[in-house]
Amino acid sequence: MSTVLRSDALLGGTLFSFARSIGQIILQRNAATGALVLAGVLCASPRLACGLLIGALAGKVVTLIAEPADSPAVRDDLYGFNGALAALAAFTFIRDTSQAAAVAILAAVFATMLAGTLARGLSRWNLPILSSPAIIVTWCWMPLLADRGEVGALGPVAKSLDALIEAAFAGLAPIVFASGALAGGLIAVGLLAARPARAGWALTGSALGAALHGLGGANDAVLLSGACGFNAALVALAAAPLGARHAFIGIAVAVVIERIADSAGIAALTAPFVLASWAVIALARRLEAASRNNVLHSRPESAVEP
Template identity: 90%
Template structure:
């Protein structure tokens, strides 16, 4: 009986750790967050949910093989989320299911192996790796394998208060390559489960990011679809602990980077979030040093 109990406890701990690694997609080491994020992807697309699991599992296996038991990746449940993001990108940009699965596995393995190297390199500057490994790996295969089908035109939308609120929630869904206010609502619920303030910052970042994109000339239909909020929401989550000033600076930077990338025809993915977050972290650190001096 004691052996069974120990086995159940080990299985339960493994599942919780795996869920926490998925929660790291939205910068939260929280099992409930991971469960809600997965539910959001599942409600948006069972196909994408399979991709998320494939990538997270591949990342887990690679990390267990390549990292020591006391490594930060295992200790802080950082092993699955870049693999999951890399796999989600494959299932998003490749239509053929078998090809998407093959690329997803290879991309997840590559992103996880790259994550260890980047984490060690960035640690010299006290910067987190965030989603940079998944971005780099996805950029490597997209020019060769991504399908270039036409995206259907978005219909007219009403600029009501309800539509604006839905757009703020929908802006969280593209973090996991999903779409729609329902998927974004699950992501927000996951953040709420971790800490209510995190959900507030993410929704505020999504809304502000969309507003700034609107000032930059983005189409109303695109703005209200939620497609313009996810990078700003992620920056808000990353920079909020540094203070509201840095969060707002980071959001503005992410929007500018995203607008430039869109104008150049580059699939920015979450690169604006990563670059803006690194910048505000460095600015905050420099400001603290100046205050000490």
């Protein structure tokens, strides 16, 4: 009986760890968050949900082989989310399921391996890798394998308060390559389960990002579909711990990068989020260092220790 209990405990711990790794997609190390993210993807597309699981599992296997048991990737459940994102991209941009599955596995493996290298490189500047490994790997295969079918035009939309609220929730869904207010709503609930303030920041970022895209000339139908909010929402989540000022700066920077990439015809994915987050983190540290120096120099001479 004790052996069975230990086995059940081990299985439960593994499942919780796996769910927490999925939660890291939206920067939350929380099992309930991960489960709700998976539920949101499943509601949007069972096919995408399979891709997410394939990528997260591949990421776990590679990390357990390549990293020590006490490494940050294992300890903080960071092994699965870049693999999951890389696999989701494959299932999004490749229509043939067999080909998508093959690319998803390879992309997840390479993204997870690249994550370790990038983590060591970025540690010089104390910057997190975020989703950069998945972005780099996806950019490598997209020119060769991505399907280029015509995207149907979005239909007319009603500009009502309900539509705007729905768009704010829908803006969270593209984080996991999904669409729709239901998927975004489940992601928001997942954030709420981790920390209520984070859900508020994500929705604020989504709404503000869409508004700034609107000022930049984005189509109303695109705005209300939620397609313009996900990078801003992610930046808000990443920068909120640094303070509201940095969160709003990050949102604005992400939107500018996204508009430039869109004008250039580049599939930006979550690169605007990554670049804006790095910029805001670097800015916050520079301001903190400047503030410490000012305090030090403003102290009376008699108060300065020899």
